[in-house]
Amino acid sequence: MHQDRRFNRVRPSGNLSRSASIIVDLKSPVIRCNVVDYSAGGACLEVAPGKPLPDRFELLYAGSKKKCRVVWVKGPRLGVSF
Numbered sequence: 857m858h859q860d861r862r863f864n865r866v867r868p869s870g871n872l873s874r875s876a877s878i879i880v881d882l883k884s885p886v887i888r889c890n891v892v893d894y895s896a897g898g899a900c901l902e903v904a905p906g907k908p909l910p911d912r913f914e915l916l917y918a919g920s921k922k923k924c925r926v927v928w929v930k931g932p933r934l935g936v937s938f
Contacts, residue, residue: 876901876917880910891917898927898937905932 878887878901887907892900894917903909915922915936924936 873918876915878903878909879914879916879921886916892933896938898935899924900933900935902933909934 874890874892876889876891878889880887887903887909889904890902892902894900899915899917901915909926911926913924915924922938924938926934927937928935
């Protein structure tokens with residue numbers, strides 16, 4: 857199945873860790889997640905079940921912080937755009 861994508865997706869490998877942090881706001885605790893894949897325009901994240909997330913948050917991954925918007929959710933995985 858071929859999907860036309862705006863940006864190529866990359867799976868974390870090598871020295872790049874899969875773990876990331878979701879920052880909802882400065883007063884809330886950080887939520888840990890795993891990066892399944894990412895691109896210049898977004899990412900697929902895996903979060904522990906039962907963790908409610910807002911539609912917008914910041915993702916801290918590989919030393920950079922990105923403002924994210926949730927575009928889809930399927931089970932423990934969610935897709936975000938930057």
